[in-house]
Amino acid sequence: MKVAVMGAGAVGCYYGGMLARAGHEVVLVGRAQHVDAFNKAGLRLQAQGFDETISVKAGTDAAIAAGADLVLFCVKSTDTETAGAQLRQHLRPDTLVLTLQNGTDNADRLRGVIPQPVAAAVVYVATEMAGPGHVKHHGRGELVIEPSARSEDVAQALVAAGVPTEISDNVRGALWVKLILNCAYNALSAITQLPYGKIVQGQGVADVIRNLVTECRAVASAEGVTLPGDVDAAVRLIAETMPTQYSSTAQDLARGKASEIDHLNGFIVRRGQALGIATPVNLTMHTLVKLVEQKKEPSPN
DSSP states (O other): OEEEEESOSHHHHHHHHHHHHTTOEEEEEOOHHHHHHHHHHOEEEEOSSOEEEEOOEEESSGGGGTTOSEEEEOOOGGGHHHHHHHHHTTSOTTOEEEEOOSSSSHHHHHHTTOOSOEEEEEEEEEEEEEETTEEEEEEEEEEEEOOOTTHHHHHHHHHHTTOOEEEOTTHHHHHHHHHHHHHHHHHHHHHHTOOHHHHTTSTTHHHHHHHHHHHHHHHHHHTTOOOOSOHHHHHHHHHHHOTTOOOHHHHHHHTTOOOSGGGTHHHHHHHHHHHTOOOHHHHHHHHHHHHHHHOOSOOOO
């Protein structure tokens, strides 16, 4: 396949890198500093079982995605519509656009912008951009994707590339479970600038996480969402399987970037308000992260 990664950050580079390593043609659309590094030296994929530099093409313009069979859509939730509009004119009518994003509504929002088929994916991977053109993989990597005309072929290609992938009829529920996990950990990691393994050792943290999850469950239930699996076990598993990982929100704040918190805890707060469900702990997490985002000067401490 020709695979285009729209939003070549840590997640997109990991999955794009795995597909390129398996022999697929991969092009990356990203920020200039990374694009320059990709084109000069390739993509360095430092995984748990290997450390390789992979040849890829990259650009800052979505035009490089022309002719793609598959697009891994990995931009921040705040950029979904803008990035979709940039892609639209360059894709074939049958190009599958797979959304590998946080939040529960990105696929629906993208369908309102582009005519190409869109399928949602739930991502469980711990990665970071360790430098220009360098993605570091800390753990996991499985995908759960929505059924579509092309999903079976894409899933087979991903599995062959070393990416555990399943197709689920309840991707909505799986996206909500991922949202709950993000609401449980992302803000805490961002505010403290600590990885998951250290967060859960903090005094009172277990109670805070339990309250965050309880509020999210209440909103999901009111939305009519069926949550698959054991949510409480999934919450515990995050810290156990990704103890050294910092949340994407923590990474954004550390770099002075706006985060996706409005689409995580902020989303729960908005839906709770609309449904008449109190979400005070999620509101607190959302408020604190927004305050950190607004800081102009570093703390004297």
